[in-house]
Amino acid sequence: MVRSAARPSKVLRLLAEKYPTKEIVYEQLIYLQSRLALPKGIEHFLSDLHGEYESFFHILNNCSGVIREKVEYVFGTRMTRAEQAEFCTLIYYPKEKIEQMRETRRATPAWYRANLERLLALAKLMSFKYPASKVSGFIPARYASVIVELMTTRPEADAAQMAYWQRLLSAIVQIDAGADFIEAFAVLIKRLAVDRLHIVGDFFDRGHRPDAILDSLMEHPNVDIEWGNHDLLWMGAALGSEACIATVVRNSLRYGNTDVLERGYGISMRPLTTFAAHLYPDERPIRAAERAITMMLFKLEGALIARNPDFQMDGRRLLHCIDYRSSCAVLPGGRRCELEHAYFPTIEEGSDPYVLTEGEQAILAELRTAFTESSALRRHVDYLYQKGSLYNCANGNLLFHGCVPLHADGSLREIVFGGKAYRGRAWFDFCERMAREAQLYGEEPALDFLYFLWCGRLSPASGREMKTFERALLSDASTWKEPADPYFRLIDTEETCRMVLEEFGMDGARGHIINGHVPVKVKKGESPVKAGGRAIVIDGGFCRAYHTKTGIAGYTLISNSRGLRLLQHQKVANVREALRGSGDIESVAETVELQARHGTVGDTDEGRAMKEEITDLYNLLLAYQNGMLKPKE
Known part of the structure; x- marks a missing residue:
């Protein structure tokens, strides 16, 4: 029995309001104590989806295999x-598969009955890890009573139960509700397969449908998100940062996915393309628009860096380095580099190169209005703020997208901002606070900070010095190399991983760092598992543009009651392939960590919270028993 140390009467009274009778306390204690013994829920970790909706949709539907x-x-x-x-395809895509069966006249009553029986058997097996109350919450509400009845009936027990079970199934088919119940079972099975989904950053850019990915996630019952630098960029754009807006538009033009803006979020590119066509009449419209928005970006970025010296981003402020007469740029340090092109119609020689023309100001004003008034984009950004954070400590795992800024010797780098010094976890906390202030107040300093989080060398979401100016304007590829934080090299060492884990209050000997951000080049022999399993980088290149670099189609990390397993996806089918030939994911599994015993709910963060509640309930029960508080009758 838990010791009956006197707790503040105010706390006990609050508990008594929630649990007003001894019987309710008994019920909750029994429920919580038994929950602790169940196997821990299955967690899936994904990263760097980058708009690849078809791959994500299939992985979401088949729960990574x-x-x-x-x-x-x-x-x-x-x-x-x-x-x-074929049965798996029915679970992944029930509507589409049933329609296919109807078209081929194979959707007979016997087919519906057989598949309902299979779905029921599968759902029963998968439900054993959960309490009944949680399972019922996974069932679509419209079908809950019938499915719960099917799940709890025991036809093997006696003839009466068998007859009842058969009549339930027969009635579903007889009234032509088979398709609806198959879809409901498919939803239940997918929810039973993955208890919690972690997305370790970067929904946006490169791929064509980040909006569809977010729409799908918003229907998932248990998701957390660790913001990536691309996410923070779009968050800044949605909140009105012109530097973020210019970068989002430029990226969309470069990756050829302006449909995301125009169809997904209702943001028209026409004013920009019309403006750009007058400036660069000899260029293709898309290329002209990209050149026009790139110059606006360099001006906006230069002004932003000038008013924020703490960002330490002077190396990106280079427009004033252009020598227009020699068609060169004189970089800091005196190095002269030839320009890729020397036509700058929006910059007048001898004037301040960071001043926007009236035409540029008008285009940016239109774009800012379009971004801030897009209801679809705002809905997605609100969801990112609601479900997201810069880092997350979950069940012994430390999740963040980018890096913890370090010195070359592996020590935590001290970063001074606003006259105060931060490092490690304190720097992450400060950065997240600034990101949230941007949403709350929309003021320039916080909006500027979102841009810093996108591309700053000291940003925990970025950690590298981007060379946008050099890549866009200089022909010498040697200037394109982007210096990165020592973290990305030192994460290979167990000493560094342990230090980082302990900085965030985690167990350095047993915890794991789970990162994204840097694609793992498997085809070159790189491994996602670092430092003997203390760190796992799960950016395997979901984006098709990275497949040639990584040699694979992405990773899913799975944490279950037996440990950690990493799935390396060689090929991911889409809906058409699944329906045409029952195509699926082709994956290679690697066991990262195998536990000696099955993990239980009691071993998780949720379990620790339950144990604290159990202690409180025992104290309340003692208060009822010794008369300190009077329970309701």
Whole structure:
């Protein structure tokens, strides 16, 4: 029995309001104590989705291969491989698969009945890790009563239960509700397969449908997000930062995915392309628009850096280094580099190169209005703020997208901002506070800070010195090299990983750092598992543009009751491939960590909170028993 140390009467009275009778306390104590013994929920970690909706959608639907494994486990001796694959496709894409079966006249009553029985058997097996109350919460509400009845009926027990179970299934098919119940079971199975989903940054840029990814995630019951630098950039654009807006537009033009802006978020590129066509009549419209917005960006960025010396980003402020007469740029240190082109119609020689022309100001004003008034973009950014943070400590894992700024010797780098010094976790906390102030108040310093978080060398979401000016204007590729924080090199050492974990209050000997941000070049022999498993980099290149560099199609890290498993996706099917030939993910599994015993809910953060609640409830029960508080009758 927990010791009955006197707790403040105010705390006990508050507990008594929530648990007013001894019977309610008994019920909650029994429930919590038993929950602690259940296996821990399955967590999936994904990173750097970069708008690749089709790949993400398939991985979300097949739960990174977990459903296929469960189907094989349950039906391995009763179904052929082809039948298992077709059944999996039904779970992944029930609407589409049922429509296909109807078109081929194979959606018979017997087909519906057989698949409902299979879905029920699979759902029962997968539900054993959860308390009944949680399982019922996973079922779509419209079908909950019937599915709960099916899940709790025991046809193997006696003839009456068997008859009842058969009648339930027959009635569903008879009233032509088979399709609806198959879809409901598919939702239930997917929710049972993944208890919690962690997205370690970067929804935006490169791929064509980050908006669809976010729409899908908003329907998932348990998600957390660790902001990536691309996410922070779009957050800044949605809140009205002109430097962020110019960068988002430039990136969309460079990656050829302006549909994200125009169709996804209703932000028209027409004013910019019309303006650019007058400035660069000999260029293709997209290229002209890119050149025009790039010059606006360099001006906006230069002014932003000048008013924020604490960002330490002077190396990116280079417009004034252009020698227009010699068509060269004289970089800091005196190095002369030839310009890729020397036509700058929006800069007058001898004037301040960072001043926007009236035409540029008008275009930016239109773009700012379009970004800040896009209801779809605001809805997604609000979701990123609601579910997101710069870092997360979850069940022994430290999640963040980029890096912890370090010195070359591995010590935490001290960063001075506003006259105060920060390092490690304190720097992350300060950066997140500034990001949230941008949403709360929309004032220039916080909006500027979001731009810094996107591309600053000292930003924990970036950690490298981007060479946008050099890549856009200089022909010498040697100037394009982007220096990075020592963290990205030192993460290979266990000493560094332990130090970082302990800085964030984690167990340095048993915890794990989970990063994204830097694609792992598997084809060159790089490994995502660093420092003996203390760090795992899960940016495997979901974005198709990275497939040639990484040699794979992304990673999913899975944490279950037995430990950590990393799935290296060789190929990810899409909806069409799945329906045409029951295509699926082709993955290679690697066990990162295998525990000696099955982990339970009691080993998790949720379990620790439950134990604290159990202690409080025992104290309340003692207060009821010794008369300190009177329970309600």
